[in-house]
Amino acid sequence: MKIGLLREPDFEHRVALLPEAVQKLEKKGHQVLFEPDAGAKAFAPDSAYTENGAVATKRTDILKNAELILTIQPLPVKELDHLQKGQVVVGVYNPLVNKELVNQFKEKGLTLLSLDNLPRTTRAQAMDILSSMATVAGYKSVLEAANRVPRFFPMFMSAAGTIKPAKMLILGAGVAGLQAIGTARKLGAVVEVFDVRAAVKEEVQSLGGKFIEVEGAKDDKDAGGYAVEQSDDFKNRQQEKIQEHAIKSDVIITTAQIPGKPAPKLITKASIEQMKPGSVIIDIAASSGGNTELTQDNKVVNHNGVMIVGNSQISSDMADDASRMFGNNVINFLEILTGENSALKLNFEDDIIAGCTITHEGDLISERIRKAYKN
Incomplete structure (x- = not known):
């Protein structure tokens, strides 16, 4: 042929x-x-x-x-x-x-x-090219964040004092999210993870991440392992929980997507405005609208000192x-x-x-x- x-x-x-x-x-x-x-x-x-x-x-x-x-x-x-x-x-x-x-x-x-x-x-x-490229994206997103955030990932103890480890929040524990957890933990960050699928909790914990759980998520067995659209009540409780953890994070990596639909807005503008200046968000769901209210695909937005990196081509960087x-x-x-x-x-x-x-x-x-x- x-x-x-x-x-x-x-x-x-x-x-x-x-x-x-x-x-x-x-x-x-x-x-x-x-x-x-x-x-x-x-x-x-x-x-x-x-x-x-x-x-x-x-x-x-x-x-x-x-x-x-x-x-x-x-x-x-x-x-x-x-x-x-x-x-x-x-x-x-x-x-x-x-x-x-x-x-x-x-x-x-x-x-x-x-x-x-x-x-x-x-x-x-x-x-499975989606899993292959998600592996690349998850790994590269952590390195991108480490390069941009003005803080160490690991804890340091020296004569100059103790440096606390960076706090990272990862939204979505699919292939990209799991790879991001493993990479971030190797670099010494403290990692929290949110996903609507409770089935991924053990995988998250096995990689050293802390799973943030919101009860009542709908799990569609016919969705082939993907996340599915949730009820309004769940979305409200989910958003409250995510915002609580987001404002304390030095780095947020967002990977949540629903096939054929816009990416769910998980990080609000109000939450970004409460984050510490110098914090970084890497949004690899940018091609379908992004997981934050401020994401722009293939652009870097600086909002009150918080950098939102929308990068739908991150796999192409490797x-x-x-x-x-x-x-x-x-x-x-x-x-x-x-x-x-x-x-x-x-x-x-x-x-x-x-x-x-x-x-x-x-x-x-x-x-x-x-x-x-x-x-």
Whole structure:
């Protein structure tokens, strides 16, 4: 199969495949066509791709000739005109939000597979790009906070006196939150954690975090482990509890998101105004509106001396390893997407392929997306 690897937009530093991943695909009988400078921002020169068997090809030729087009960020709508029926596009399309773009794929009869729509099953873990990138984001968010906050994370005892450890509040104990806990504890911070899912309490405590519990949370078993919308009564009690801990924190890292919906506003402007000057908030839910009332995506807001960093591209800041993890997920995914002689095999009886196939031959395939678009 001919796989086309495209250069990402200027704001994206990652690449969907590093040269080492290309080598693995070449050994399995695939041919990789890559756009020049595709991996430049991830420190992968064109020479490394060609040494591993890939062929440098103009973008327009890749769009016309590759059987499978691979990117991280979605293709621009105008480039869909270069594609033909039968070609497969794989990337991260956030189909619950990008309905207009998905409809363009549908109307043109193109096949779109969105890796962020993989089912949350044990079998799919090796392909789970959301977990991989959340791991990067959780780790990097703590380092970003440590770099910005004007205080030590660990406790110090010296002749100059005792320095108290930094207090950190983490909102959301998914993959990103758990990684942030582990990283922050290694750096010596005192960590408190809030999540509506009581099931994560033991994981939080095993990493050295203190779990903040608000009783009465709704847990939807059909949500696949994600947080779900809560009642107004719970939201009010939740907000009171969070604000109580937020105003005492030196660092807050927010990760709470609900698929297909705006991120819940967990930190109010009033709470931020009560925080100590020099405190830092790293909001990695910024792409869906952010968890604070003052978050602006990909901007740093200084409000009364409190820095709110909205960074939805934080995984891109670790382009090398983030690309490596993403590429490994892709390789594992292609294992089930190809059959004999490395030929493309779209088996919709497979729950993974059916789950992440958004459009095919003019139809919506993913049951999750079909339901969402009807509502």
